[in-house]
Amino acid sequence: MDAREAMVALNMIDHVGPVRVRQLLEAFGDPPAILSAPKNRLLKVHGIGEDTAESISQWQQNVDLDAELKRIADYGCHVLVQSDEAYPSLLKQIYDPPIVLYVKGELLARDKNSIAIVGSRLTTPYGIEAARKLSFQLTYAGVTVVSGGARGIDTAAHQGALLQKGRTVAVLGNGINVVFPSENRELFERIAGQGAVITQFPFNRKADRQSFPIRNRIVAGMTLGTVVVEANLTSGALITANMAVEYGRQVFAVPGRIDSPRSKGCHDLIKHGAKLCEGADDILSEFEYLFPVSNRSESAEAAGLGSMTLSENEQRVWDAVTQEERSIDEVIRQSGLAASSVTVALFGLEMKRLVRQIPGKMFVRNS
Numbered sequence: 037m038d039a040r041e042a043m044v045a046l047n048m049i050d051h052v053g054p055v056r057v058r059q060l061l062e063a064f065g066d067p068p069a070i071l072s073a074p075k076n077r078l079l080k081v082h083g084i085g086e087d088t089a090e091s092i093s094q095w096q097q098n099v100d101l102d103a104e105l106k107r108i109a110d111y112g113c114h115v116l117v118q119s120d121e122a123y124p125s126l127l128k129q130i131y132d133p134p135i136v137l138y139v140k141g142e143l144l145a146r147d148k149n150s151i152a153i154v155g156s157r158l159t160t161p162y163g164i165e166a167a168r169k170l171s172f173q174l175t176y177a178g179v180t181v182v183s184g185g186a187r188g189i190d191t192a193a194h195q196g197a198l199l200q201k202g203r204t205v206a207v208l209g210n211g212i213n214v215v216f217p218s219e220n221r222e223l224f225e226r227i228a229g230q231g232a233v234i235t236q237f238p239f240n241r242k243a244d245r246q247s248f249p250i251r252n253r254i255v256a257g258m259t260l261g262t263v264v265v266e267a268n269l270t271s272g273a274l275i276t277a278n279m280a281v282e283y284g285r286q287v288f289a290v291p292g293r294i295d296s297p298r299s300k301g302c303h304d305l306i307k308h309g310a311k312l313c314e315g316a317d318d319i320l321s322e323f324e325y326l327f328p329v330s331n332r333s334e335s336a337e338a339a340g341l342g343s344m345t346l347s348e349n350e351q352r353v354w355d356a357v358t359q360e361e362r363s364i365d366e367v368i369r370q371s372g373l374a375a376s377s378v379t380v381a382l383f384g385l386e387m388k389r390l391v392r393q394i395p396g397k398m399f400v401r402n403s
Contacts, residue, residue: 040136041105042067043117047135048099048238051088054132059083060092071095107239113140113212124148124258130283134236134254138212140224141232147203149326150180151319152255152280154273155189155265156298161392163189163266163298165402166290168196168389170263173316175202180231182207182259184251185224187217189265189273198226199388205258208235209251210243252276260323261286263313267301274301277310286322288313346385349373353381354401357391361398 037045046052046067060070063081070078070092078089091098108115116123116137125148127133153171155163171181171193181197183190185206197204206227208216212235215221224233236254237247252272256262256279264287267273277287289310292299306312313319346354349371356362356370368378382399385391392402 037068037071037101039067040115040117041101042071043136044104044108044115044238045071045095045099045101046092047236048101048104049091049095050098051085051091054135056083056088057135104238107213108138111140111213111239113138115139116143121145126150126260127254127258130253130257132253133257137234137236138238139232139234140212141228141230143205143232143234144203146178147180147205147231147258149178149323150182150205150259152182152259152262152276153189153193153265154183154252154255154262154267154276155193156267156271156273156301157186157188157190158268158298159188159192159266160292160296160298162292163290164192165389167192167265168199170265170290170313170316170319171196171204172200172202172389174319175200175204177316177320178202179320180205182255184209184248184255184276185220185227185233187220189267191220191223193265194223194227198223198230201230203231205231206233207251207254207258208233208237208243209247211235211237211239211241213239214242216243248272249275253279256280256285257283259285260326261288261319263288263290263319264302264305264310265290266292266298268297269300269304271301274305277305286311288319290314346388347381349377349381350384353378354385354390357385357399357401359401361394361400364397364399367399 046057059081064070064073075089075093078084078092116139118128122143151174153167167189174181175197180203181193182205183193185208194204204227210216227233252275256276262277262280264273264277280287287310289302289305290313352371356367368375371378389402391399393399
């Protein structure tokens, strides 16, 4: 057993976490030595109690390491430990960095310039649009967008990065082979192809109330700053923001409607010192040494979704859609295209966030 395999095993043992592993490594020197240590020696290590010593000394009865290593190989992912160059450098700086990270895709050196975009699972159209726009603008500027892969704001943040063909990282609150939410299966595959899906949890571990705060500390810990787009006063996104403050990272909040409960969390963050964020430039200006204005061909704020190249049909449909509501029949008449071509073009424009559909099969340009 080598050191990496031993770390995988330690990560699967009950009552063992990053802080205790650090204490054990100080006492025994390397991971395999921890696993082979007798219970009486384990108990002599500061912070190691009866339950932890028992779990480690009897680990082979409860952990099938060979099966886990096979799952890793078969699933096409790999494991990073803190000594690996690809392990996020900022994450190493927190008090309790994960023992291992399961990674599907690839973490790159450039991902050290990353920003977290998080928010509520229960969103408004405004919140979804804001998250996508910010993510699109940030990846345009060379930033890696990190989020939690959840419904709502997290999903929108990943989508914005993918739309810009930029890098994005999803941090899961469950095993890497568990798809949660189930509708994000295709999204996670796309993220792995354009960035990475990561987790500290072993295979088959399902998400629960304890796993999400553990996940949130990775999101906050591996990024330069955290942007909260939409959140009520009890949202888990505020946990991520508070962890970012604890780690000495910058916190940003997007303002919303004063009468919306889903804006209360963001407004409360602003009241307590978070930087008000209206666009990517508000974020990038805090890290001018990393993203100097002179290195950007145009401001990230100007790099809106409308700067994309449109196909001929998309351009004709775009010209036919206005700021006023128009039915699909009107768009067909104005564009002069076949109904099937208009349907495909409208879908493309919706994916590029240039057009949105409203009830009644009506379409309108996004502002």
